[in-house]
Amino acid sequence: MRTVGIVVEYNPLHNGHLYHIQQSRKITEADAVVAVMSGHFLQRGEPALADKWARAEMALRAGCDLVLELPVAYSAQPAQWFAHGAVAILEATGVVDALCFGSESGDLATLDRIAARLATEPDALRRRLAELLKEGRPYPTAYAEAVRELLAAEGDEAGAGFGLDQPNHTLGLHYLLALRRLGSRIVPASIRREKSEYGQTSITDGAIASATALRKLVADAGGALDGLAPYVPPSTLDILRREAAAGRAPLTWEHFARPLFHQLHALSPAALSAFAEVTEGLEHRIRASLRGLPDWRIEALLDALKTKRYTRTKLQRTLLRILLGHGKAELSPERLAAGVTYIRVLGFTDAGQALLRRMKRDAAVPVVHSAAAGSWPYLDLDARAGAVYAAAFPVPDPDAAWRDYTHPPLRL
Template sequence: MNILGLVVEYNPFHNGHLYHLETSKKISNATHTVAIMSGNFLQRGEPALIDKYSRAKAAVLNGVDLVIELPTMFASQSAEIFAHGAIATLNSLNCISSICFGSEYGNIDVLSIISKILVNEPSEFKVLLKKYLDEGMLFPTARSLALFEYINKNKLINISKESLTDILNSSNNILGIEYIKSLLKLKSTIKPYTITRIKSEYNSESITSNICSATAIRKTLKDCCDISFTKSVVPKDTYKVLNDKINNQFYPVFDEMFFDTLSSIIIRDINHLNNYFEVNEGIENKIYNNIFKSNSLNELQLAIKSKRYTLTKIKRTLNNILLGITKDDMNLVKNIDCLPYVRVLAFNDKGREILKSIKNNSEINIINKFSNISFSMNDEVFKTLINYDIKASNMYNFIYYKNNKNLLKGPMDFYTTPIYVKKEY
């Protein structure tokens, strides 16, 4: 069994994801696939369009064999924390052969060389970095110049300063480097591959072909609330999942829907805002002062934005406040090497084979039913991770079930089981 690992959000699963999945299987010679997927809140500090189980179902219908949830505490954080959580999860399964991720650069050898330098920090590189920092440069600029000079002096690869800067400033390259760094730190045997992203930029908001960014799909859905346009940019199984949810009045979820809840938390917790993860350097005062003047979440985010705080960082910071993720709790879990559990969201028959392999090769707890989680609640890391998963689901579902309150039984994690996608003959 040759099992390929993928780190995904599938928000929603579109034609570009299908290309990535099929190409990844081909170049890694995979026989089985596992996707580590963010739950109801995502890496850019935003809620998912539809619930995690439905997104996982769409993934399996489109060719993924097993979908496992990335714990909430990792899913909505910086590239470094997000990547470490995902790689630690894959590595904990003890049966994954490879991982394949999309990147703007598309050259695994170059990304690996950069990653090794950043992990090992050779003394010559550290001297160069210190020199540029002492000149008053911002860390990203100093790091880029130090890397270029170190690579050039040691003739590791032939690359221009501009190309290296582009690599270090591109979203998927950044994630890819963090994946490789985590593999190196964990001394993992998982082999990394990368494929070049095609046709659409990660953050592009326009739909110009049958392959576009998930950002463009979400923006169009938000603007027009009509999913018919998605027929050209998502596989038919994804369209069916989306259409079924909307027909049952489970409408797409957007971050603005949490603005009132977030506002109440900020006002209530003004004396404790700096306890939340990423609330640093007095930004809590800027958040508090602007909450009274802002008529929307977007207004609040733009009022806080500065050279120091990018919009994405602000969104993640506000999301940490919304979900109550504290610095103490994050410090407890962010560097763990082995996950105490994996939570199954959806699977097919091949997924069952993977689960059997996990059971045979790893001691990790596999959660199918939440009624079984009491076995490890005395483990502080387990308890912290699982409680945030439950809290995030509850926050999300309070909005998601707005038109179906009669179906909201309580904490839905305890009432929802993994989706088995049966093969049709």
């Protein structure tokens, strides 16, 4: 059984994602699709619109065969560690043959050539990156500029002009770097993103819109979901309606305002500095920004904190690590680089079950179906994150705080 892996968030799963699943299967001639999916909290430091089990069901109903969880230790990270964690999981399964990702151009050859040059992280790149960061550039901007300058200096004008400041190109590059650094046998493929850009807030097509634009559509409608109908598969809309009726969706950052503000007011600057992502004295800026806020909304706090150096995404990740209690040591580069020590299953089809049988023999790490299966540090973080997420449900459900221990994988 030939298998393609994809890395997803599905916040929510829309028609563009459906196209990605279908094309990934087609261009790699795969019999099955394995999705590594972020759990309750996502790469830009945001909570998911609906919980990970609902989104895993969206994935299965859209054509994925096996859904595996990307631990929150990796899911709410910059591109380097997000990609490393996801690729490490696909590699550890022992059953994935290809990885297909979307990009702005679909130009795999140029991306792979750049990845080959950067896989050992040249000293010149590290030095220039450090200089740009010292000047106050945000990391993604500084990294893209340092790579551009390196490639231009070496005469690779095509690589230098490739546009690594575009988010899907950046993420694609880091997928390719992770494959090389892990010595993976997985073969990469890429498809061009069509009709909507990553993070685009406006809707310019009758059937395709970015997840960002769809979340804005829901927010502008006061949480009403009917406006999503042209842009998502019917199964996605049915699942979201069910979750909303049960009081579990749609969630936004503002549902977490009270516990987060409690943490920010209760902890000293020294205590705040111990959390992951709190760097360069950011703890003092956070404490100072609490005074004079017009109200206790996360949006107001982000507006007060944002600077040229501290992007919204960086600040959201910082606030998320404080909310979840993630310390620097837990998420150190050394711990993250070590990769995954288990694989968590969220859902599967009949074809996915056949893959799971193969994984029992071929996987490099244990395959687990719940947090009750044993104690792994990053699985424990996921269980704690699940409890925090459940506590924000519009309709209280104490049992939901324990779903990581009690909820079996979904089978379709």
